[in-house]
Amino acid sequence: QVQLVESGGGLVQAGGSLRLSCAASGRTFSLYKMAWFRQAPGKEREFVARIIWSGGNTDYADSVKGRFTISRDRAENTVYLQMNSLKPEDTAVYFCAAAKIPIGYDYWGQGTQVTVSS
Numbered sequence: 659q660v661q662l663v664e665s666g667g668g669l670v671q672a673g674g675s676l677r678l679s680c681a682a683s684g685r686t687f688s689l690y691k692m693a694w695f696r697q698a699p700g701k702e703r704e705f706v707a708r709i710i711w712s713g714g715n716t717d718y719a720d721s722v723k724g725r726f727t728i729s730r731d732r733a734e735n736t737v738y739l740q741m742n743s744l745k746p747e748d749t750a751v752y753f754c755a756a757a758k759i760p761i762g763y764d765y766w767g768q769g770t771q772v773t774v775s776s
Contacts, residue, residue: 660684660765662754667770670744674774678739680754680767688758692737694728696750696772703753707739722748744774 666678680692693708707728708717716728727740737754752770755763 662767664754664767664770667772669773675742680737682735692756694739695753698750746774746776
């Protein structure tokens with residue numbers, strides 16, 4: 659099993675920045691990828707960004723390209739999401755996810771709230 663714990667959420671004004679962290683613990687030795695998803699009130703959970711654990715390749719949702727950056731520290735088993743130029747529509751609960759295979763995600767964190775005020 660892999661446990662994921664997010665941190666770094668909070669309240670920020672539009673145009674501001676936040677950095678989310680997700681610490682992985684447990685059987686992390688065979689992780690394939692980690693990602694961030696978000697869910698706004700009344701909406702479905704949506705993909706934000708993904709990073710391949712070994713090679714570091716990244717992928718982003720169109721809505722965050724150029725504003726968000728996903729990165730990882732393999733030694734610390736931690737993935738980050740640097741969020742710049744935040745908009746009110748970025749307000750959501752942000753979830754960290756991990757997988758040991760290319761398809762789908764098997765492990766999820768509890769989520770951290772990000773609120774962007776206008």
